Amino acid sequence: MSTLSSLSRTRWFRLALVAAVAVLLVLAPLVLPVFANQTLVRIGVYAVAVLGLNIVMGYTGQVNLGQIFFVGLGAYVAAYGVTHDWNIVLVFVAACLLPGVVGLLVALAAARLGGLAIAMVTIALPIVGVPLAKRLSGLTGGSQGVSARFSGAPDWSGLYDDQWQYYILLLVTAASFLLARNLVRGKFGRALTAVRKNEAVAASIGVSPYLYKVLAFTVASVFGGASGFLYLVAVQYTSPETLSFGHSIALVAAMVVGGAGSIAGALIGGAYYVLVPQFTNTIDPNFTTISQGVVLLAVLFLLPGGLVSLPRVIRRLARRRTTRPPREDPPRTTSAWPEETERQAQS
Amino acid sequence: MGTFIQLVVDGLSTGSVYAALALAIVLVNQATGLINFAQGGLAVLSGYVAYSCLQQGIPLLAAILLAVLASFVIGAAVERLLMRRFERGDPDTAIVVTIGLLTLVTGICGWIWSYNNLQFPSPFPLTSVDIFGAVVSVRSLGTTIAIVAIMLLLQLLFLRTKLGLALRAVADNPVSAAFSGLPVGRLLMIGWGLAAALGAIAGSLVAPQLTLTPGMLDNALVYALAAVILGGLNSPLGAVVAAWLIGVLENLAAVYVPFIGHDLKIAVPFILIFVILVVRPQGLSGRKVVARV
16 A cells, blocks of 8 residues: 555656556547547536636635636637637637636626625626527527537548547647646646635735736636537537526536545546436436535535545545554645635634 | 606515515624525525415415524524534635535425426515506515515614624624623524525515526525625615615616616626726725735
């Protein structure tokens, strides 16, 4: 056990593991059935949305209940671009940029208030978004929605459509996760953590809470837009239903269940978002909403760090059982945001 | 002119429903420092409780009263069994807990009573009276008067009674409140119970208009939150006035601004918020909070 865990800490082992996973991900669609590929694609779509949400909620501590609005906006922009025969790269850039600009405008106003008020303002986004999407029927196709068939495989590739979609998704998702990882590990990420832990302290060391809240929200919106583009790649259709209030709540739940403040947690969150309803719907559709609520509350109670913290918790329990003295034990927290015991002790 | 007065009066009556929910949010916030996103869901649950009582042949007013009592118990139980563990922690986590609660309550309502629209009778007669050339239904009038009465009672409770003082003390500083011998846990339970009871009244008042569905108050919750932002979290009076303002403005905008219309009028409070935030970030009547490092 100890040799295994020390092996897993070496650089080469990690690199080899990453390479193996990458090869596996590239080869997977060639052998998997169509339905499995489509499920993987949808997991990737929502993983990117949850990733953005994680940056603003998990890392910056600003409750954002409107992430689905930016996903829907990205999907609509992509649909508009595709139906007007734009270049695909241009479509992608527009699908990221426009939600980013809207997110920036919302954040400029919302971040003037405290964290709770951001939650209260963002809850309005999906609730205003649905009638707005229906109203602007010239752009959005109204209640019927708009379909854009563009992500079929080109002839030279020799791939099936689902495989082609998978590779587009893999490219964008991998780039998003790399970008997010570098963002939160660098100076930007440390500033976000400072803002989350204590705004007054952050301000006193020259980190403007307002600026970083706005930036985090904007980055989250860009990721939301990218997720919307991927949604159109996968589903090839979008309607006002895409950005409904319930979906927005489900995204927040997925982020917390996966693990707030964790890049890997976003991937688990995406899988949770797609797989659990798929599973509960086969049992009883009426049961889906209840199960989502129960799972979210259970995770908050039992596993505040989300599913991503499960291995750590198991390791800690195993260590406690053996008689060895504990070493470098991570502090116990009752918060979904790890390492926050000091702040709780103060307040 | 008749139309205008009609719109204003109707706006006041819908605004009153938002106000009831906003008051419940202010109450929980005053008692615990939290925002309860499940407030609308709990109110819908009590609407269903009243509905079930009606099905058992209990008269309407008694059914509503029973639902209000049941809601007090449910609210207190939610605080004791669920929220207590998160109250001292990170407020953001507590918010997510209330979101989980909203999902759970909506799911339970849908499971037990289905997602179909159910008819709920109004406690007020369906007649109307004439005020300055506008036809005003007794239902709107009754709703508005009921909300004003509750708001006054709450102001009295917070500012003039020992219980209100204790509730405010616990919200302001639980540790000091405990040192002064206040039963902090019990007071928090009372705060949640009162808020849930208030939500139950809102639910019963709005259910005849909207018909009973699990998502009935999702939109009203958004309006209530908007009212709370505008009015300030620490002011029952401010929240009610803001709720009325929102109700009236959205009604006027729906008719006089062609682009907004009936379906987009929910955007009105948020346009209002954006404008006001730029001028007064602490809300219309809220106080500025000064942080110490």
